[in-house]
Amino acid sequence: MTTGEKIAALRKEQGMSQEALGEKLGLSRQAVSKWEADQAVPTMDNLMELSKLFGVPVDTLLRPDAELMPKAEDSDESWPGAENQPVRNENRKWKIAAIAAAGLLCVSVVCSAVSLWRVLAMQQQIDTLRMQSGPSTIYYPDNTSAENSDLADWSENVTVDRQNTENLLVTVSAVPRSMLDGETAKFVVRSGDQSWECDAEDNNGYSGKLSVPFVDTFSVYLTLTGTNGETRNILVTSEYDLEQRFSLNVMAGWESGGISSSFGKTSVSGNLQTLINSNDGEEIQPVSGRILLYQNGKQIKEQKITSLGKEFEGDTYYYTQVDWRDMEGTLSQFKVKVEITDNFGRTYTEDVG
Template structure:
């Protein structure tokens, strides 16, 4: 029997509930439940208290090969053994033989405690190794999934998922056009769903960060949720199912998403097709000519060119954070064959600053409200 099974059997033999045992030890019912489900191991102090309460040795509780006695043996009425510091105190009526008996018992308990401590350390080391192996297996499994299409969907066999969907789109913060986030719609259909007996959460993990949202059970079956998270280049999406009574957890991987930034990134090339471009003297910088800006997608595998169309192209002349001049390029041509957009415009500026004091940049705003900027020479 495991330690948890022995605690459960002894508790029932005493006619105690999990809550009553927890109160006797100054703990919660959930802590007792995790012991009995072998999801946690009692501390040494708790093991000593359990040993005292149930009338069995700590060694009997920890060692699986050690069977429970038919009836717990009680210590002699005139002998008092305290756990603190493994000290032995003698009642006044003890005889010499009884004193030696108590000393032998104390030595045996000390040996047992040391053995149990070694077993506990060994057990926790093995649990850590098993946890690391499980994490590596889950990570390798998630990496082997195909995540090239948008939206993402797939199926799983066995006790995992029968179906799932991960649909996402880019959103821009209304007060900060340079700040983007993902709006995600999630649905999952576990093979053995128990909505009345478990709580469900969707979890998204990326480079040590984690975002969680509660999942709602649909009448037609399956869990669903919608949430918003910062735009990251990659993330793992899982469904976590938590037993309402025992807090036991099932984690079902949905998808590993990669290359998200690339899916929504643009690239820009600018060239002067007429005029002198940007020139300067000792005191003046002149920007004059016809400028062409070509905007294309960084991910050539995205069908249809752009998930979000370039909507506005503006050229800016800056001195530090101050905008000296600006001009919107209004002429727009779309090249369907190569999925590129060309913006054209005429610029005629003169600023009373030197060339090394200013920067020239092109700013693109797309239909999601996102702003991207590139310096040009």
């Protein structure tokens, strides 16, 4: 198992969420998520805290071949066979206790020294692997919610690209704390194994604009390349749950009436209620909608939602009176759906129960 898989397994065994584990460590949920996805490696301080929290040695968390097993607790058993030994006098009892205490202290000191040596050796292995991965390795800070010490200032804005509504438009600026003469800069957006980039304009800091496919999560990096070819990759920010954020939530149901059938004929009649919610406030809005009636999978009727698009406030109900009566066919043949189109031309379809 990888370090991330072990952290995830131990967290779930403790019944903790990523957010709860992050709170115990003083980190964000995103930092824990990156560990568990093996996109980042915890610092040694965080590894020590995880070791204490889950009760496993640090090297067990780091070594892929090490099985997860709890630390051995200090034994509170008496000296083996002590109950069968005759006690000659109080001095002998205290002498034995002193020797036992001294022995335990020596064992504790040796164990602590061995543990410290193993931790230092493991940290050296981690640093060596990081150096071997080269200067172009993407930098993942442990706590993305904290201020990035490599940047003096930054800003980012994400919207739907109006030139291509299948894409997101990312506008970003960043001011590194150190800027070297002759460096070239670009912004890179990474999502999984995909990446997109653009040149960064230098205007008392760097700025850029990218149009990227409509992915659910991504991270933005400022990549600085010096005259000697060395590259610095600085994380600017990360975005999550973008598909939900830039879309409408549509729910529909009958306030009164519905579908009924009698003597081989079916009627759809009543007041249909449609709730539309926008996760991104005013940017994503409904502009048109229809009530659709299907029979055996084929659309046979439709009715426009007339008030839709007016005074939309992000959580709005719309009511449509429907009256389609005495249609040939049984109840099971008919289905009612609501279809909503937003201001970017995207459609959302919801079945009406």
